[in-house]
Structure formats: structure tokens, C-alpha cells
Amino acid sequence: MKIISTNIAKPTTIIWNGKEETTGIYKTPANEPIYLGKTDVKNDEITDRIHHGGFYKACYMFSTEQYPYWKNLYPHLDWSWGMFGENLTVSGFDETQVYLGDIYKVGEALVQISQYREPCYKLGYKFGTQMVIKQFIEHGFGGTYLSILEEGFVRVNDEFVLVKRPEESLTVSQLFHLVHTKNKDQNLLKIAVKSLALPPKKQAFLSSYIKD
Numbered sequence: 001m002k003i004i005s006t007n008i009a010k011p012t013t014i015i016w017n018g019k020e021e022t023t024g025i026y027k028t029p030a031n032e033p034i035y036l037g038k039t040d041v042k043n044d045e046i047t048d049r050i051h052h053g054g055f056y057k058a059c060y061m062f063s064t065e066q067y068p069y070w071k072n073l074y075p076h077l078d079w080s081w082g083m084f085g086e087n088l089t090v091s092g093f094d095e096t097q098v099y100l101g102d103i104y105k106v107g108e109a110l111v112q113i114s115q116y117r118e119p120c121y122k123l124g125y126k127f128g129t130q131m132v133i134k135q136f137i138e139h140g141f142g143g144t145y146l147s148i149l150e151e152g153f154v155r156v157n158d159e160f161v162l163v164k165r166p167e168e169s170l171t172v173s174q175l176f177h178l179v180h181t182k183n184k185d186q187n188l189l190k191i192a193v194k195s196l197a198l199p200p201k202k203q204a205f206l207s208s209y210i211k212d
Contacts, residue, residue, distance in 0.1 A: 001098075001160040003106070004064050005089040006034040007082030008044040014125055022047040025122045027082035033155035034087065036109045036148045041087045055147055056114045056199040062086035062143035063093035069139065074127060085123065086143060088154070095141050095173040101166040101197035106159065108152025114197050116176050117142035137180045144172045147197065169195060184209045 007027040014021050024045030035042035036059050046053040062084045071079055081089040102113040119137065124130035136142065170178070170188050178188050192198065193207045 001090050001092045001104075003088055003154060003156055003158045004091050005081035006030045006032070006154065006156060007087055007089065008034060008041060009082075009085075011045045011047065014122070016121065016125065023122050023125075024052070025085040025126055027085055027087065029081050033107070033153040035151070035153050036087075036111065036146075037151050038148050044087060056197075056202075057145045058148045059087045059111070059146040060085060060117065060143060061088035061090050061093065061146060063095065063141065064089055064091045065093070066139075066141050066143075073135065074132075077127065083126075084143065085126075088146075090160070093143075095144070095176070096171050098144070098172045099165055099169040100172065100175050100192065101169050101195050102162060103149065103164040104160040105163050106161070107154035108150075109148060109154055110150035110152075110163070111146040112149055112197055113172065114145045114147045115199060115202055116144065116172070116179055118179075140173060140177055140180075142176045166195070166197075178206070186211060 006029065008030050009024040009027040011022050011024065012026045014023055024047055034044070039055060039058055040046050040053040041059055098113060100113055104111050119133045119142070121130060121133070123136065124133050168191055170191050174188055175192060178184055178192060189206055189210050193203045193210070
């Protein structure tokens with residue numbers, strides 16, 4: 001996996017349900033290294049720190065390979081890297097081959113694959129329709145959040161080098177499907193809830209679906 005674009009956002013004001021809101025989803029290429037901190041990406045806008053940022057959501061990455069699918073659905077949009085609100089646009093990011101809890105060295109940073117993306121209305125606002133949220137879930141490739149174990153700068157062309165993989169885990173793709181499907185795989189649930197890469201609240205959420 002290799003970084004193709006580093007992206008950050010300035011505060012952007014939108015009107016939602018008749019009220020002004022500030023968002024950091026409008027990320028654009030930074031054209032420079034960005035610093036991955038323990039709770040956020042330095043100089044990146046995070047307005048809602050209840051749902052964004054923090055140790056388990058310090059950085060969000062998304063695959064370049066998913067862009068053609070979405071460009072085909074929404075050809076009228078002004079496309080650039082960072083379109084999905086990701087800090088890192090990464091090539092070679094196959095969500096069926098990357099596992100929850102994987103630890104990678106990338107640039108100066110040491111990162112861990114953390115929790116799944118939950119698309120919200122701000123993505124729908126950006127795409128011009130809330131239908132994109134359903135499409136995003138059905139498509140099944142939501143990218144992943146990263147926890148930052150060691151802070152540092154990352155830049156375009158930095159490659160992810162696998163340092164450690166859990167003995168038992170599930171892939172980013174499996175985790176995304178597990179969360180968003182009604183019929184949840186019990187074996188995968190039991191694996192997921194044991195992962196310390198997930199925040200305790202997410203572990204508890206998934207535990208509630210275990211039948212025995």
C-alpha cells in the first residue's frame with residue numbers, strides 16, 4: 001500500500017435542517033507531508049469531536065481503487081482526492097486483505113488498523129443526496145480509521161510496511177459487512193469483540209449481537 005495523496009480540511013459551513021453547521025469533510029490534497037498525532041491529524045478540521053477524532057479515529061484512509069466506482073455513479077461532482085473525507089488516499093489498499101489490528105510502519109508513524117467508517121448525513125450533503133449513504137453501505141468498502149501508536153509525518157509515496165498482524169482477526173471488509181448486515185456471522189462477532197484495536201463501546205455494541 002502506498003500513499004497517493006495526503007488530505008486535510010479547513011472549516012466549511014453548511015446549512016442542514018435550516019441551521020448552520022461546520023464540518024471538516026471537505027478535505028483536499030495538502031500537497032505536503034501531514035503529521036499524524038495521537039488524536040487527530042495536525043491542522044485538519046475536526047468540528048464534532050464526539051464522533052470524529054480521538055485515539056481510535058485519529059486518521060481515516062480510503063482506497064484509490066474505489067474511486068472509479070463512485071465517479072461512475074456521480075460523474076457530475078468535482079472530483080479530487082479526499083472526496084470521502086479521508087486524510088490518506090492509498091493505492092493497493094485491498095480491504096479483503098488488510099486486518100483489524102494490523103500494525104504498519106508508514107513514513108515516521110506507526111499506525112494500527114482500527115474501527116470502521118459509519119457514513120453520516122454530511123457525506124450525503126457533500127454528494128448532493130442522502131442516497132449515497134445507503135449506496136456506501138451496500139458497496140461494502142468503507143475504508144478504515146487508524147490509531148496512531150507512534151506519531152510522525154507521512155507524505156506522498158510513503159509505503160505501508162506490515163509490522164505485526166493479530167493471530168486471529170477479521171478483514172476490514174469483513175468488519176464493515178459485519179456491522180452493517182442484519183444477519184451477523186457469530187464467529188466473526190466473537191473474533192471482533194476480542195480485538196483491542198476496537199474501542200470499548202464498539203466491542204460492547206458487537207457483543208450485544210452474540211447469541212450464546
